[in-house]
Amino acid sequence: MHELPDILTLTSDQMVDLIRQLLARVAELEARLSKNSHNSSKPPSSDGLAKKKTQSLRRPSGKKVGGQMGHSGQTLERTNAPDGVVPAPLPDRCECGASLPSADARIAERRQVFDVPVAHYHVIEHRALQLRCPCGREHISDFPSGVTEAVQYGPNVRALAVHLTQGQLLPYGRAAQLIADLYHLEVSPATLLAWVQEASKLLQPAVACIAEALVQAPVAHADESGLRVTGMLYWLHTVANDTYTWYGVHARRGMEAIAAQGILPKRIAVLVHDCWKPYWQLDCVHALCNAHLLRELTFLLETTDQEWNQRMIDLLLTANDTCKEARQRGEQELTPEQIGQIMTGYQAILRSGEAVNPEAAKKTGQRGRTKQTTAFNLLRRLRDHADEVLRFATDLSVPFTNNLGERAIRMPKVKQKISGCFRTVDGANNFAIIRSYLDTLHKQGYNLLDALRQTFQGNPPQPASG
Template identity: 60%
Template structure:
């Protein structure tokens, strides 16, 4: 009975700060932040370069404030042509946008021999009146990049550019972007599958009023999205991005990921929340000590990275490993494995502390967090909150395809809108190379 009471009390004390529960489940409860005081004063720090609004070297328009033609004292004529600039002030603004119309005309001419010569329209000019690639790129950016519903995007196009474009037309441009970007996104998936470290996450997505699953595989330089009716290994195999992956896979301990034959790394942000819960609920000292050790190791790796050091000294790593495993031993001594009761079916239910200790021992990991994948999964969830569920599965797939491309472009220093303009001008960008690997520390028995 005491064990049952403890389990029920533990359930009530869990929130988004000390478990994997979402923040929406917290209600009005006040939670404790994992952040610690840095000791720095508020505001800009010493040595910080700062950033302020500066005047442009060359102005687009110059307006000179006129002087009076005569002196207001002696009434003599002033030599205005000899006046010198005393002070300059600039106003940065944007012009009122409007669409431009380009008219193409073909010409015809009959030679003296009677041969008729006619010029032709450009290959992309196929209709009597049509929209250009910049308009289509902006519209797709509004709906897929800035997550606006089609109706609101249609209103915004009218307000900004005086263009009366129907939501149906915007939807058609989304399908066009999907077709244009599919080869580029396939290349992104290939780059992700070859990366030495990949962050993965998944979340529910409402499509046709049914629960589907949004999957993302992310590196520091590439983002890939996919949607599938299943959440587990069936979806992973269907996508093919991680089917034969052999690098380091960073995730939140979702069971199907363990079926991928690669090196696994657990997100330490999730582990810190679980350790926070155990420190609050168990009264034992080792969870807080483990948190302090993990954060100290993370800070040590960050310092080394800022100094340009590619590897932490082995002696320091060995000290972290020794401390880590000593705390595991301490925790397991206080939380032994429960023995199955005679006559009961199935395995004995273990405590939260024992399960966490087993994961910490079995899966010593890098990098420190899975924030790359969690940030990537956040925007599609925002899209769903703004616009509701996707009406068709094809629409959800188009969103995943289009979203993969501009988010990867952003990681390469290219604006999302510029990347979409390139695609609608039949020159979609290719992003080759996995870039810098951001890692923490690796705990390994071989050290």
Template identity: 45%
Template structure:
């Protein structure tokens, strides 16, 4: 082999080795990226992401500081709090008397003596016994007409349709247990049997729930109309299972009203069918999901509780100081807004808002400098994926804070807008409990009935109404509207 041939062979081997090294470097970069993504996923929990506390698991890292600030108040009841202590009533339902038989000093017989007017009362609040249903018989008598001798029978109340039936009280309690306390039908049936010796099957309970939902149709329409015209509307959605398939429960709520709707879709197809946001003209508070942003007929406000958790993750996981400073910016502004509200102010001064805007912009610039756009990936072992290059969580958050800064700061410019979307998250949380307890809804109608009844009960609870009374009236065919709608 000549020297020229050896040189060519070495060049060929060198090129092959370079290609292998480049391929291995690309694979290493790909694996490092995957490891980092897995580490990020493992480091996320309820305090630095949108994951629920129930997903944290049993092995938890050292407890981090809460995102909430100390109120400065002592633990326990506060001065001036009315309290809920048990108090004696003037007219008890039953009186049991105790008379002394002999003198406690000389042991003389006292059994024949009239007791003195003075006595010491002690009252016990207890359930009535025995634990059984009260049976009320309704009798419709007839009368004979003296003129034509016709027998005319009195009419029964409209709700009395059978020879034997359950009344609206037990129906209201059963519906309350299933739809508000979220007991499964089987356990609710057992409870009613234990409490009242009432042999009520789960199938009967399902019939009562359907009956209640039918009575509340107009109330649901009234609630939907009211939230469509609200000044501020909280929006959220969560997954639920209907007939074994994943669907979505959507909520629109205010401090006084709650409206639920189940739909097979999560995005704009669902919100269009539900038909609240297409007509809404107020401020929609949400987590920034794209389907909400597509409605330009209303203003938007983003949930800053989500931002605080994301900033916490970036600050702790990647040691980026700008994220901690941005958290402080948001919490400082929130505290100043709350102080202004407490002082009956309607807005912050233009100077203070300008100062916060400047801090906001400065921190954005620092964050963007620390998180530049990703460069195109080098050739990988596998063919490159189509679409945009994946960005880091920090860069995605910074882009959102930059693009939607007015929505982030909406609470500072309009005091009626809250800092976060906790109202919707509270309204949707118990639906997740229902899913954990019962697993799923067996039918589409069952999910719709639950949404209607639960929305009505949530609205009544927010306005301080007794839920059992509200359900009792619904089964009488005269459901009350939430007070704010009357």
């Protein structure tokens, strides 16, 4: 708490200065209370009971809600090869007393019911055969590769368990219960944990290839978020693009973790991020997430009513629309005139904002930096990193936001919400490895259950390159 001086001992100038400090403090606290998920980087879950209807930063398209004209719908289609046919029986005789032979009946109408079968596990017994040759030599046949125990589980149930716990994020106990309910097969949570450890080991080479692909990718996204491990705060780091996703867990958040993970320090191409300070130490081409900037501008617009905030929001969104239209036309870049117009408007808005948010002067005898307003700090960032903010306009291969990086973080956060935390560091690392593989293959159109099945058969599908 701030200790207030004895008011009776203050001079008039000191009293004015104190009032100004208190007013600034009140304004800061009120602004902090007004922050929510649509005008800051706070998650929607932090809005609490007072949360409002979600406000999107995107502009209305003007189109009607629902499917658009020309959109190909999807519905359940009749199959020409049903697995079974159940004819509805006719009566043996007509009301007039005449016989109605079923062999003469024709199909009046067909209706089909799609459903899943009631499943039950099945057991395959492998038998090694033994035979003695007349010459006296004994011959014993070999078991198939992978059949190594007297009693063991097969690759299908192993794949299902890993997919349920690491892909669909079910806790081990609930996953074991679901397998028992579906297939009448009792599997302990400890067995599921062992399968996850086995899958993690088998998938490490594939995930190393994912990491190397992201080093070479022309555009990548980076983000990080806190993760509870062994009751302590660890950090989940991600690097992603539209083809690959990589996760890593580390006890640190900054450059120590980034250097240890060894992906971002090797990159020289574009890296999209949220302007977090350690990223600027990387020797690559930087691009900033405009979704973060739009939320900050929205916050200032709601708390200051300064018109330059709305002008900057409009400029960034209009520039993004221009880029989208250019990509749809197959163009590789905007024209110099279009880029010049965006740059000129950007700089004009900055000057307008700086005129009403001057830098606070340093007081006589003051040590350290002078505290600046939120608006001034944002304006300075927008000016210092103008090239990075507008990278999406000068290079059409660069997205407007860091959505791919942030989206990669969401599912691990769901995992943490469901399970609370990871009990061991190994468990967190196993999750990061398997999730890297599954998210990458999902982006590349693989069937994840089938991929895990092949993994437990010793032949995991490798992510496509390029």
